[in-house]
Amino acid sequence: MDWLMEWGVTWAVFLPIVGAAILVLLPRSSEMGIKVVSLVFTGAPLLLGIMLLGPYRASGGIQFEKNIPWIPSINANYHIGVDGISMPLLLLTFLVTFLCMIYALWHLPEPHNPKVFLALCLLLETGMAGTFVALDLVLFFIFWELVLVPMYFLIGLWGGPKREYAAIKFFLYTLFGSVFMLLGFLALYFQSEPNTFDMIQLQSGGVLDISRGLANLIFFGLFLGFAIKVPMWPFHTWLPDAHTEAPTIGSVLLAAILLKMGTYGFLRISIPILPDAAMTFAPLIGALAVIAIIYGALNCLAQVDLKRMIAFSSVGHMGFVMLGIATMTDIGFNAAIYGMISHGVITGMLFFLAGSIHERYHTRDIPELGGMIHQLPMLGGLLAYSAIASLGLPGLAGFWGEVMALLAAYSPIEGLNTGTFRVFMVAGGVGTILTAGYFLWMLQRVNLGTVPAKWEGKVFEDVHPLEMASWAPLLVLILLLGVMPSIVFGVTNDSVLRLIEAIGR
Amino acid sequence: MTLVQGAREFVAPGVDLVALAPELILVAVISGVLLIDLMLPQDKKGLMMPVSALGLLAALGATLFLVGDVRITLSGMFVVDSFAVLFKVIFLLAALLTLALSHDYLKDDEIHHGEYYFLLLCSLLGMMTIASSRDLVAIFVSLELISLPSFVLVGLRKRDLKSNEAALKFFLFGVLSTAIMLFGMSLVYGVTGQTSLVGIASSLTQFPPLREVAILSILFILVGFGFKISAFPFQWWVPDTYEGAPVPIAAFLSVASKTAGFVGLLQILFIGFLGLADIWRPFLAAVAVLTMTFGNLVAIQQKHIIRLLAYSSIGQAGYILIPLAVVGVGTPELNAIAFQASIVYLLIYAFMETGAFACAIAYGRRGGGYFVSDYAGLSARSPGLAIAMTMFLFSLAGIPPLAGWAAKFFVFRALIDGGAYWLAAIMAINTVIALFYYAAVPRQMVFAAPTETRRIEIPWMLSSAIALSAIVVVLIGILPDIFGALARAAAGG
Structure with a gap:
């Protein structure tokens, strides 16, 4: 067991x-061997x-830690560890990647070549998982960048018609953000x-003593890196192209995990290390988040x-996740982590379904589809289930993240303008209605109606x-998380409270 | 009292043969190669390659023997310390790699082997001595020894008009900038009465010169080095010269020759002119920014792989230069950090640039062509070569976990430590711009459909050069402190 505690994460x-x-x-x-x-x-x-869940203690703070020197001349260490903020995301990474591999047994897009495709997916997994466990800024940066190249090739090689454009756009956008993030790390x-470069040391009081202006500048550098990854409006323009052009598995990994690296960065680095600057930026982040909600829905x-x-x-x-983070409250942070997990599960599932629909109809154009529930009752049913989960129906996974983010916006942390955040809350509420609107309208056009003459x-x-094998765990999780949100909150809450306490100090 | 009586008696300086051993071995090899060319019949001239390679290995051994030693000889003109040894090793390795790159290239081109090896080794000798030169005259002579053979090397493809043009351009630019540099050096001598760098430094602190004279002399000297390291606005010769020259020579110019220029520049600035950092710092900052921005922006439009690499090497020169923009703003520790940043970058650059050139030669010589569009679908034809090329280019772009990230990291570290946030931001944006053209080649190799299906056969020497560079690029990317420690040792010297 000692071995597991010490080296399991590595x-x-x-x-x-x-x-x-x-x-x-x-x-x-x-091919089979591959x-x-x-x-x-x-x-x-x-x-x-x-297995790590066994010895994991929700109240234990950072666990399974490993800290050994890596680049002594710049004092960068191989420092990793897991707490309630990273544990759910780490498990989500492992689960979704594994499910993608099962899905790959059934189908791989042209030009096939499973060897390269799967090798890139595996490389991607190390980058994603590493990002969630790194406690050293340089190590974090390396893992963060490690996902770029595999995703670039996944989109560029196996993607849709505009794949090359989408791939390089994704690469350039993310690199732009991450170099400024790196400058922020160096300034810290x-x-x-x-x-x-140690995140834990930087968070503890007295280690970082900087002027307000510089703190804001550094926060802005990190913000560029993380906000592009999330992506927050107005940095989101790479996302529709990347998602649309990427192969199914690429879209799933991108949506379910890669995006969370950005929001995780806020929770793990920006806010705990620069809490005062975070307070300054919170209204801006909240405003951008709400714009994203409305803008996304209208689009x-x-x-x-x-x-x-x-x-x-x-x-x-x-x-919604960013709105939760912007409130700087425990409810908001919990909502954000919950939102990340539920979005990972639900949207990952939706992308699987979109891929499978495309495989059957060879089109994804909503107006061309119709009456799917008659021809493909099972697939249509799953689409309805996932779409309804995504629009936030109580009892399914999508509900808690959104409702708690709105709840948190009702009373943000002391020092933030309550009035502003209540406006955000109302606007976010309008967003949920729009979300319900477009998902239901989509279901009506895809699932219901008569089968078009074409089909x-x-x-x-x-x-x-x-x-089914690759989807079943996600489908179960959607329901389970909906009825028992404590599965996630039980893991996250303690770490979130620690975080809040650290900010308050 | 007559003039003769007043003059001091001339004492011949002591010569430390051990300190000079690598250079002496090299001189012997150069003579040997020349003799082989003169005496042996045409069919035996293949001997020159193994003789040169063995000679280089012997010189490498003699250099490694000096590790950890500090030796000063020839009246302080010639110093062997960790800095000198480190760069001598790099130059020798670069020359060995160039030999590996040349072997196959020479076979099918109408290039005279004797001249080729002779000139290459002569140029190398200049590089070896510049790493040890702590005197303006020695530095000047070394620079000339590097440049003159390369003028000829560039023009060795005699029947090719482009090669002729390349050599002429290179020569005219080189001579002009050297003349200006010599004028700058003479100004320094006029002001300080010294040619040794240490002497100049102490004289400058004791008797600060007129600001105008200091600016002029430093600017003039910078012109000469600006040409060697292809800094803006002295970079115009680079693309044409690289394109026209035999490709291994282009690699040699962009790696070894450029590194030699930096070595000379670093010594002059850090030993001789550290006290005048306030004067040269803003110039270097501006030159570095313009160099990287120009190189990267123009590289985007390049269709020819060698020209692309040429402009990329201009951009890279900007990154190597920019840490010097924080020298003298803070503690001596900061100066050391900036110095290390440039050195680490040079070390890593040597391997990734050589690797990229090696791949370009491997593909180009085997009928693939030198245009970026010729690389279409290479990943399907020769996956190994495509992976290697992708690695080197992404390393140049600074994508972890390949070594280039560490190079950029050390530079960013120096800039942020020196409070040069604006320069760091400009370099960051440059990094993003550069990715666009670096990714253009893998894009062709991987995403475009191949026009041929023939596999590329790579001769073993070339593939081992590629493999060695690739191993270094990966290893240093994961454990950058190997080079970091070397640079720290060199900075201590």
């Missing part, structure tokens, strides 16, 4: 990259993650005494492409067992 993070190396060595022709390897090397981290390093109403619609719905949902008499294969 193994879980790096096993996928080992798997990727093995895949490179395997011959291209042994898929088995990728299953094993994503399944093992998931298993390790679940030189402003701290003793100079350190969804106008979308024709199903996948693009789901992409814009992500903009709105991440807006009349066509026989489609309903949900394949492999599809």
Whole structure:
């Protein structure tokens, strides 16, 4: 057990990259072997993650810590650890990637080539998981950047018609944000005494002593990096293209996990290390979040492409997460983490469904579809279930994150203007109505009505067992999280309270 | 009293042969190569390659023997310390890699082997001595020794008009800038009465010169180095020269020769002119910003891989130069951090740039062509070569976990420590711009459909050069402190 406590997280993070190396060595022709390897090397981290839940203590703060010197000359360490903020996201990463590998058994987009595709996915997993466990800013930066190249190739090689444009746009946007984030990290390093990149040390009082102006400047640098990743309005324009063009698995990973790296950055780095600057920026963040909610919803109403619609719905949902963060309260932070998990589960599922619909109809245009529930009762039912979860129906996963974010906006932390945030709350509330509107309208056009003449008499294969296998955990989670939100809150709340306490100090 | 009586008796300076051993070995090899060319019949001239390579290895051994030593000889003109040893090793490695790049290239081109190896080694000798030169005259002579053979090397493809143009351009720019630099040096000598860098430094602190004279002399000296390191606005020769020159020579110019320029510049600025940092700092900041911005913006439009690499190397020169913009604003510790940043960047740059050139040669010589569009679908034809090229380019772009990120990290670190937030922001934006053209090549290789299906056969020497560079790029990317420690040792010297 000692081994697990000490090295479990490290193994879980790096096993996928080992798997990727093995895949490179395997011959291209042994497709089954390639898929088995990728299953094993994503399944093992998931298993390790679940095993870690055993010794995990919700009240224990940072656990499974490992801190060894890495680049002594700049005092950067291999410092990792998990707490209530990162644990759910880490597990989500392992789960979703594993499910993607199952889905890959059923279907891989053209130009096929499972060896490279799966190796890139594995590389991506190490980057994502590493981001959630890193407690050193340089290490965090490395993992953060590690996801860029695999995602660039996933979109660019296996994507839709405008894939190259979408891929380079994604790459350039994110890199733009991350270089400024890196400058912010370096500024933190030189402003701290003793100079350190350690997130935990930087949070503790007295290490970082800086003027208000500089704190705001650094916060802005980090903000650029994180806000582009989330993405917050007006930095979101890479997202619809990337999501729409990416292959199904790419979209799922992008929506379910990659976006959370941005919001996680706010919770793990910006706010705890620079709480005063965060207070200054909170109204701006709240305003941008609300704009994203309304703007995302309005865009969804106008979308024709199903996948693009789901992409814009992500903009709105991440807006709720950011609204929760902007309130700087425990309810808001809990709502944000909950929102990240539920968005990961639900939107990941929706992208799976969009991919599977495209596989059957070879189109995703909402006006061209219709009456799917008659032809594909199972797939149509799942789409309805996920869409309704996404619009925030009580009893399903989407509900708690949104309602609690709005609740938190009603009474933000002392020092923030209550009136402003109540306006945000009302606007966010309007957003939920619009969200319900576009999802229901989409369901009406896709699922209901009569089957268009074009599809009349066509026989489609309903949900394949492999599809079901990859979706079932998500479907269960959508319901489970909806009826028992304590699964997440139980893990997060204690760490959130610590965070609030640290900010107050 | 006659003039003769007044003059001091001339004492020949002591010569430390151990300190000079690497250079002496090199001189022997150069003579050997020349003799082989003269005496042996045409079919035996293949010997020159192994002789040169063995000679370089021997010089490398002699250099490594000096690790940790500090030796001062030739009246203080020639100093062996960790800084000198580090760069001598880099120059020798770069020369070895250039040999590996050249072997296959020379076989099918009408280039005279004897001249080629002779000139290459002569240029290398200049680099070896510049790393140890702590005297204006020695630095000048070394620079000339580097430049003159390269003028000829660039023009070795005699029947190619582009090569002729390249050599002429290179020569005219080189001679003009050297003349200006020499004038600057003479001004310094006039003011201080010294040619040794240490002497200049102490004289400058004791008798501060007129500001105007100091500015003029520093500016003139910077012109000479600006040409060598291809800094704006002295970079105009670079793209044409790289394109026209034999490609291994272009690699040699962009790696070894440029590094040598930086080595000379760093020594002059940090040993001789540290006291005048207030004067040269703003110039260097402006030059660095213009260099990187110009290089990166123009690189975007390039269709020819060598020209793309040429402009990229201009952009990279800006990154190497920019840490000097914080020298003298803070503590000596900050100066050391800036110095280390430039050195780490140079070390990492040497490997990623050589790797990229090696890949370009491997593909270009085997019928692939030198245009970016020729790289279409390479990943399907030769996945290994495509992966290697992608790695080197993404490393140049600074994407972790490849070594380039560490290079940029050390530079950003110096800038932020020196409070140069604006410069850091400009460099950050440049990094993003640069990704656009670096990614353009992998985009062709991976996303575009191949026009041919033939696999690319790469000769073993070339592929081992690529492999070595790739290993360094990955290893240093994960453990950057290996180079960090070397740079720290060099800064201590």
